[in-house]
Amino acid sequence: MRYVVIMAGGSGKRLWPLSRQGEPKQLLPLFDGQSLLQLAYQRVLQAVGPEQVLVCTGAAYADVVLEQLPGLAPENLLGEPEGRDSLNAVAWPAAVLARRDPDAVVAMVTADQLINPVDTFADALAAGFRLATDIPDVLVTFGVLPTSPHTGYGYLARGADIDGYGTASWVTEFKEKPDQATAQAYLASGGYWWNAGMFVWRARTLLDQLAVLLPQTHTKVLQLAEQPERLAEIYPQLLKTSVDYAVMEPVARGEGSARVAAIALDIDWADVGSFAALRAVLPQDPAGNAVVGPVVVRDSTGNLLVNTDHGSVLAVAGAQDLVVVRTPEATLAATLAASQQIKELAEQVADQVSPELA
């Protein structure tokens, strides 16, 4: 049986005060009242039924997630007692699903980006499922066709083509975030894709790699699946590392018992990891203002204006290229250029006013 796990782990520091320390930005209802998580959920329902969709997120956000996704069964919500990086956000669901269904084929998808067109994504996901079902011992990743020499993404080095699964290749190497010159060279060569951080594999195949590469993690996630009541005890003991470091890179180098394949994702892939990025993906008025919530604007251009404080108003005049955000607890006013410093600003808030506001 096919399953999809949506990874909605927390990190909203660069969107403070919209999201707070450790709060997943994927839960913010910024897109016509929908959150990135809700958009991701709708996307994956093209591939599997609602009973086969799981969400892995912080335990603290379980209620919000179940509220946003009324179709999600509570037993399909995997709430991490604390964030232990991406390795455990894929290893724990693999163990849980392998116990429910020894033949489980699992897609791990992110909810960090706006994805367009959705049909192209669904086709690629279907190809990933077929590839992981047809070929034994394969870890399938997805590669976004790069449109710029982006230094903020990891890259996949493509080997031989694989016929019959859309545009697919074997992956010879994982490359970490490159410098500008290297990114330029990757883009020019045509031999590299952006690492989308999404995967499809048989649950069993991933666990087999862990058995070889990280036997302790393997043992512990199997324990978690058998004894879910020990979650709060065992989860914090898991090695905190990324799935790329711990599994994908060594397996691509031949250190596991599987191979790594990649399916091309020919999509617009809009990260919303900063206010400037968020403004770019939201609809804009003729003056270039992206507006969410009760906001009144006068003689202002190029701003991102967000008000999530029910019953209040945000009013802006003469503003240019600003981000102004009002939440129940905080107001942020910054130039979009200065919004790079939001993490530091939130730390100042913690130091100078109250850690609870940061």
Added chain:
Amino acid sequence: MRYVVIMAGGSGKRLWPLSRQGEPKQLLPLFDGQSLLQLAYQRVLQAVGPEQVLVCTGAAYADVVLEQLPGLAPENLLGEPEGRDSLNAVAWPAAVLARRDPDAVVAMVTADQLINPVDTFADALAAGFRLATDIPDVLVTFGVLPTSPHTGYGYLARGADIDGYGTASWVTEFKEKPDQATAQAYLASGGYWWNAGMFVWRARTLLDQLAVLLPQTHTKVLQLAEQPERLAEIYPQLLKTSVDYAVMEPVARGEGSARVAAIALDIDWADVGSFAALRAVLPQDPAGNAVVGPVVVRDSTGNLLVNTDHGSVLAVAGAQDLVVVRTPEATLAATLAASQQIKELAEQVADQVSPELA
């Protein structure tokens, strides 16, 4: 006996959302936690005892005023059921005090400005009291020595000097707000002072002028003093006009039974009628930011940053020459230049979101 009436009538449209429609800006605790009303109260206690201080304000603000001025006797708070312009804010107290004390000499002072030095103001007020006590049938005004050709103030044309009351003169004419060229000429001539909108007179003398110039107003304010229970019925019937139009201008022209004198006020007279003006009078950090309340600032210069929403934070980065205000109901973000449009912006809020927020 001497009395001082502090006029704290409402008009806070240009400081929205700090003050709302009809809310007196004089009640905002912006100056080291003190309001303009509290500062005005402390100033006049140099001239009279607390039992001789009255406050005339909107009835809706009675509780806030009594809270801010614990020394004010409740019977000394005159709460207007609605604003009826400055004529009635001086005529009603005159009738009330004349009934309490037929020899009442009354100073009418504003709470709109920051005044420095306070001692110079106290000296001028004392001179005003002496002049109004010594000379029969005189209406005493105060003239601020102009430091610029300000087109936002009315002017007093000075006639012959009056010896013995500081720098004092008879007033030959009241001039309404002039255009730039006229204001330049006034400043150059040395014969004009800014009309401070403050007065000293015998209550009886003001009422005598009303008897001649506006007999109906005279009758009605006497009724109000005799039958305070009819306030809600009578007050809204009072002619809505300014004391300058109705009394000072005609009396200076010889149409009353008194003369008009002016005492020089050689003070720094800082209006706080706009955000730009408010920023100028508040203490500033080395980067020129004026900050009130829980605010965190990063790489920002020349801003006015005010947070009156208890328990929240206002955080600002990369901002220049902005006014950012957070209240429990609203956030304003505007350039200081655009803060001229605040009234219009508040009207937009009323139209587009809710009249209750404007």
